Amino acid sequence: MSLNAATPEFVRTLTNQIGEGVISPPTPAYLEEPRHRYTGIGGCLARPRNTGEVAAIVRLCNDNKVGIVPYGGGTGLVSGQIMEHGPAPVILSLERMDAIRDVDAADNILIAEAGAILANIQLAAADANRLFPLSLASEGSCRIGGNLSTNAGGVNVLRYGNARDLCLGVEAVLPDGSILSGLERLRKNNTGYDLRHLLIGAEGTLGIITAAALKLSPRPVEVETAFATVPNPQAALDLLNHLRDDLGDLISAFELIDLNGILFMEETGVDHTYPLAEKSKWQVLVECGGGVDARLKARLEHALHAAAERELILDAVIAQSEGQRKSLWQIREHIPIGNRKIGSVVSHDISVPVSRVPAFIEAARPLIEAIDPDLRINSFGHLGDGNLHYNIFPPMGRNRGDYDNAAKEVKKTIHDLVAQFGGSFSAEHGVGRAKVGDLQTYGDPTKLAAMRAIKAALDPNGIMNPGAVV
Amino acid sequence: MKALVPVKRVIDYNVKARVKADGSGVDLANIKMSMNPFDEIAVEEAIRLKEAGKIEEIVAVSIGVKQAQETLRTALAMGADRAILIVAADDVHQDLEPLAVAKLLKAVVDSEAPDIVIAGKQAIDNDMNATGQMLAALLGWPQATYASELLVEDGSATVTREVDGGLQTISVQLPAIVTVDLRLNEPRYASLPNIMKAKKKPLEEKTAADFGVDISPRLEIVTTTEPPTRSAGVRVGSVNDLVEKLKNEAGVV
Numbered sequence: 001m002s003l004n005a006a007t008p009e010f011v012r013t014l015t016n017q018i019g020e021g022v023i024s025p026p027t028p029a030y031l032e033e034p035r036h037r038y039t040g041i042g043g044c045l046a047r048p049r050n051t052g053e054v055a056a057i058v059r060l061c062n063d064n065k066v067g068i069v070p071y072g073g074g075t076g077l078v079s080g081q082i083m084e085h086g087p088a089p090v091i092l093s094l095e096r097m098d099a100i101r102d103v104d105a106a107d108n109i110l111i112a113e114a115g116a117i118l119a120n121i122q123l124a125a126a127d128a129n130r131l132f133p134l135s136l137a138s139e140g141s142c143r144i145g146g147n148l149s150t151n152a153g154g155v156n157v158l159r160y161g162n163a164r165d166l167c168l169g170v171e172a173v174l175p176d177g178s179i180l181s182g183l184e185r186l187r188k189n190n191t192g193y194d195l196r197h198l199l200i201g202a203e204g205t206l207g208i209i210t211a212a213a214l215k216l217s218p219r220p221v222e223v224e225t226a227f228a229t230v231p232n233p234q235a236a237l238d239l240l241n242h243l244r245d246d247l248g249d250l251i252s253a254f255e256l257i258d259l260n261g262i263l264f265m266e267e268t269g270v271d272h273t274y275p276l277a278e279k280s281k282w283q284v285l286v287e288c289g290g291g292v293d294a295r296l297k298a299r300l301e302h303a304l305h306a307a308a309e310r311e312l313i314l315d316a317v318i319a320q321s322e323g324q325r326k327s328l329w330q331i332r333e334h335i336p337i338g339n340r341k342i343g344s345v346v347s348h349d350i351s352v353p354v355s356r357v358p359a360f361i362e363a364a365r366p367l368i369e370a371i372d373p374d375l376r377i378n379s380f381g382h383l384g385d386g387n388l389h390y391n392i393f394p395p396m397g398r399n400r401g402d403y404d405n406a407a408k409e410v411k412k413t414i415h416d417l418v419a420q421f422g423g424s425f426s427a428e429h430g431v432g433r434a435k436v437g438d439l440q441t442y443g444d445p446t447k448l449a450a451m452r453a454i455k456a457a458l459d460p461n462g463i464m465n466p467g468a469v470v
Numbered sequence: 471m472k473a474l475v476p477v478k479r480v481i482d483y484n485v486k487a488r489v490k491a492d493g494s495g496v497d498l499a500n501i502k503m504s505m506n507p508f509d510e511i512a513v514e515e516a517i518r519l520k521e522a523g524k525i526e527e528i529v530a531v532s533i534g535v536k537q538a539q540e541t542l543r544t545a546l547a548m549g550a551d552r553a554i555l556i557v558a559a560d561d562v563h564q565d566l567e568p569l570a571v572a573k574l575l576k577a578v579v580d581s582e583a584p585d586i587v588i589a590g591k592q593a594i595d596n597d598m599n600a601t602g603q604m605l606a607a608l609l610g611w612p613q614a615t616y617a618s619e620l621l622v623e624d625g626s627a628t629v630t631r632e633v634d635g636g637l638q639t640i641s642v643q644l645p646a647i648v649t650v651d652l653r654l655n656e657p658r659y660a661s662l663p664n665i666m667k668a669k670k671k672p673l674e675e676k677t678a679a680d681f682g683v684d685i686s687p688r689l690e691i692v693t694t695t696e697p698p699t700r701s702a703g704v705r706v707g708s709v710n711d712l713v714e715k716l717k718n719e720a721g722v723v
Contacts, residue, residue: 221500228662275659292500297540305666317659320544321504322484324659 003067003466005087006043010064014044014090018056022048030071030091031082034138035340038079038433042069043088049096051171051179051210058208058463059177061090067466068092070204072146073117075138077349078432080150080203080468089466094145097210103128108216109168109185114145114209121214130216133160133252137333145209151201153428155287155332158384159252160217162428164200171211172199175459183213198454203430204465206458220252220289222296225325226304228316229280233358233383236284239312240384243286246303250296253287254384255332256357260393261378262331264338267396272331275317275324284383285332335380339391343400345375346407347391348414352423354386360421361388367413368392372406387427390414415442431469439469471525471622471644473516474584475550476575477509477532479541480595493693496595498562505541508590510548512650514657515620516588517549524622527551529582533566533574535559539673546668547660553671554578558678558685565596570678570685572604577681579609584645586627591616591649602649612642615649 004010015023024045031040043066048054061068067089071081083089094115101111105128112121118139125132134147136154146152148170153162160166169184172195182196199209230236233256240254259281265272290296300318307313319325339347352360361379368375374395381389392410394400400407415425415438425438439448451470455462481487482502490497505513516528530545531554532538542553556574558566579587592599606613618637619630622644631638632651642648660668678685706712716723 222502226662273656276661301662301665304662308662313662316662318662318665320547320660321507321510322482322502323504323507326484 002065003087003089003462004065006066006090010066011044014046014057014060017060018046018048018053022046022053022057026091030074030093032074033077033079033082034075035077038082038084040069040082040084040091041086041088042083042091044090046090046092047096048092048094051097051173054092054094054097054173054208054210055177055179057090057092058173058175061463062176062461065461065463066090067463068208069465070094070145070149070208072114072149073138073142075142076146076150076432077347077429078426078434080430080432080465081146083433083465083467086466092208094143094208094210098143100124101211103130104185105130105216107185110214110216111183111211112144112214113211114143114148116144118142118144118147125216126219128216129219131219132166132214133217134163134166137336144212144214148200148209148212149202149204150430151428153382153385153387155253155255155382157382157387157428158254159249164197166215167196167200167212168215169213170196170199170209172207172209174207175461175464180207183211185213201430203432203469205455205469206464208464218291221292222294223287223289223325224296224300225285225287225319225328226300226316227275227283227285227328227331228304229276229278229283229314230312231280231282231314233282233361235312236282236383237355237358238310239284239307242307242310242312243288243303246306247288247296247299250288250290250294251286251384252289253285254382255285256380256383256388257283257285257332257335258378258380259283260376261335261338261380264342264378264393265334268338268341270334270338270341272334273327274331275328276315278315280314285328335378339378339393342393344391344393345400345403346411347389348411348418348425349387349427349429350390350414350418350423350425351385351387351427352418352421354384356421356423357383357386357388360417360423364390364414364417367417368410371409371413372403374398375403375406375410382428385427386423433468436467436469471585472527472529472582473519473525474575474579474582474587475509475512475516475528475530475545476571476587476589476601477513477530477541477545478506478590478593478595479503479532479534479538480506480593483507483594489694489696493695495563495565495691495694503537503541503562505544506590506593506595508592508594508650508652510590510657511652511654512588512590513545513548513550514655515650517658518655519620519622520549525585529554529584531556531575531578533558533571533678535562535564537562539675542673543665543668544660546671546673547665548658549664551671553673555673555675556678556681557675566685567687567689568598568600568604569688570683571601572608573683574678574681574685575601575605576608577683579605586622586644587647588620589647589649591651602647606647609645609647612646613649614640614642614646616651617648618651618653620648620650620654
């Protein structure tokens with residue numbers, strides 16, 4: 001099974017059949033990714049305006065065995081949207097299909113096309129006095145189709161779940177060009193294989209999601225946010241359990257922040273304001289939300305005070321205004337910017353059982369030091385989900401290029417340790433092309449065989465996102 | 471020396487204000503309320519003066535609904551020593567006019583005898599920018615408005631003011647009213663230990679009637695409307711297109 005390139009001749013055929021204004025040469029923006037690690041190839045860029053056009057393009061590609069790389073906001077970190085080698089594919093961007101077709105406050109459902117930008121979906125939900133809780137650093141540019149295809153996580157998974165948990169149905173174009181009309185508004189629907197769950201997290205290898213029915217939640221009337229320094233990761237975890245004992249699932253976010261993340265922002269001049277007088281090696285950002293008369297502020301104050309008496313926290317601030325709340329979140333959200341400016345030797349998006357996060361951090365450090373004691377570790381992320389962005393950086397004044405030899409060893413060491421801890425080498429970023437080898441190494445053989453069988457059944461020509469995932 | 475700092479509970483400046491369906495005002499039901507940001511700057515400045523040894527006591531005062539005690543607790547958590555709440559409204563939608571507020575503040579000044587009143591230059595909800603000036607007039611005190619720098623020494627305050635043409639520096643004899651502008655300082659966060667301490671600081675509750683002040687409105691709000699929505703932009707193909715549109719469509723060049 002070999003694919004054909006999207007040759008000038010094929011592109012002409014595509015242009016003739018699909019019509020003017022949809023097919024164009026790919027501009028460099030579609031061939032780059034946020035970390036500038038991979039550079040893609042593409043025979044043309046297709047920007048369809050509706051599901052029918054998506055289907056027509058896919059059908060033509062399938063008939064001619066030409067690969068398709070589906071493209072959302074281009075914010076993916078594992079090269080799922082960038083194909084570096086092979087016959088030049090058609091890059092199919094959903095950017096023009098960005099309509100929000102419906103917001104239904106009674107059904108608590110929002111229907112969005114795949115190209116809708118996540119932040120716009122959040123705003124549309126808020127306008128209807130509802131919450132669409134999926135929230136991540138790239139929400140201003142990532143698109144919901146990509147969020148679903150990668151089963152994105154983010155900061156509110158603790159309370160609301162990841163993208164998979166927030167989707168009730170999808171409309172999609174399958175690899176043969178047929179349209180799956182599955183925009184169900186049902187909370188319960190046990191009628192055979194749930195293809196929605198097959199397409200979510202498939203990273204564009206089984207079809208192209210063109211629209212989705214998304215689940216809305218009540219909008220929290222009161223949101224309280226605190227930033228606390230903690231003695232160590234175990235105390236942070238104990239703090240999470242302490243707060244959940246008190247506030248239950250009103251806790252929506254619980255983020256661990258490594259001092260190095262803050263020092264990197266200082267080193268590279270990234271805008272942020274540290275709210276406390278003294279920094280600690282570890283800090284956490286906590287957010288909770290509730291309805292009318294939840295008296296959340298007083299409850300959070302008391303719970304944090306009790307935590308301080310148990311010596312789970314060293315010091316803390318609670319945002320007194322939305323401005324302060326935004327400023328506290330800015331610290332967490334700007335950490336990846338500092339990371340990018342320093343340039344990591346290697347980044348990991350790993351998860352382990354929540355209770356084992358402190359032990360993992362404890363066990364990983366000496367292993368990294370043994371490889372090179374000068375390497376700097378910034379391990380931060382969604383502690384409440386057991387998800388760490390465990391990233392390794394060169395010492396100050398050195399370049400990541402100097403550590404190319406160490407990078408492979410570091411990555412293998414961390415992923416081996418993750419496996420020992422019963423964890424995952426890709427918690428929320430996906431497999432893309434960057435982690436295909438890891439999936440081969442660490443994936444369950446039976447699961448891999450079943451995945452290949454599904455892929456072969458739905459996409460016998462292998463046109464959908466070639467080289468990604470399987 | 472003693473400083474009096476009036477603080478107002480207003481719609482949070484990061485929240486999108488929505489007009490009530492009947493146009494009678496902004497809908498404040500279940501909306502995040504916070505301390506007026508300019509008042510936050512005033513509290514911060516008073517705390518800095520106290521930390522510098524210029525003043526000994528900071529009294530925060532708020533006038534409005536009972537829930538304004540949360541705003542006062544924030545001021546206490548930041549570092550004010552005690553607080554006075556004058557309950558003068560029972561509905562969050564009832565906004566007291568500057569003259570009524572100034573009269574009540576005058577009564578508080580008469581009983582507290584502060585050496586300086588540090589206030590926000592205006593509240594972000596009604597943008598009146600009048601209370602500080604009216605209070606100065608009622609008391610016959612000097613006023614220094616729009617402070618971007620404040621120096622207190624030897625019974626006087628030197629205030630740098632942001633005016634249209636640049637900066638103006640004036641000196642006023644204390645006691646005086648100083649209203650503060652955005653660039654004076656950056657307010658601190660309320661730390662957990664200070665939030666807990668603030669719960670035990672004195673917060674005295676009074677009513678407008680205790681002061682015998684007539685707070686009935688003198689102004690009538692005729693209607694409140696949303697700002698016009700911005701129409702969508704257009705992409706132009708070239709500089710020539712842009713110039714053509716600016717000339718013939720927008721008529722600005």
